[in-house]
Amino acid sequence: MGEKQVNIQDTYLNDLRRSKQPARIMLSNGKEIRGVVTGFDQFTFTLQLKDTEVLIYKSAVAIIDGHRQESATSNATGDE
Numbered sequence: 001m002g003e004k005q006v007n008i009q010d011t012y013l014n015d016l017r018r019s020k021q022p023a024r025i026m027l028s029n030g031k032e033i034r035g036v037v038t039g040f041d042q043f044t045f046t047l048q049l050k051d052t053e054v055l056i057y058k059s060a061v062a063i064i065d066g067h068r069q070e071s072a073t074s075n076a077t078g079d080e
Contacts, residue, residue: 012066017037017039022066023065025065044056044057
């Protein structure tokens with residue numbers, strides 16, 4: 001009963017935020033946005049674009065594609 005559930009969204013967004021690597025966000029309407037994730041909560045996240053920061057509702061997102069080197073390295077070597 002005391003088990004803590006892992007929230008995959010929060011883990012993924014937090015990894016992107018900490019890495020400060022640009023992410024590609026595909027919205028449900030087909031529009032693509034690229035920027036750095038700077039924060040998030042239960043329903044939204046903020047993305048730093050070239051000269052502005054935008055608030056994006058998670059419900060409007062279809063795909064988040066972020067390059068995470070730690071995961072790529074560990075998968076290539078078989079370490080997890």
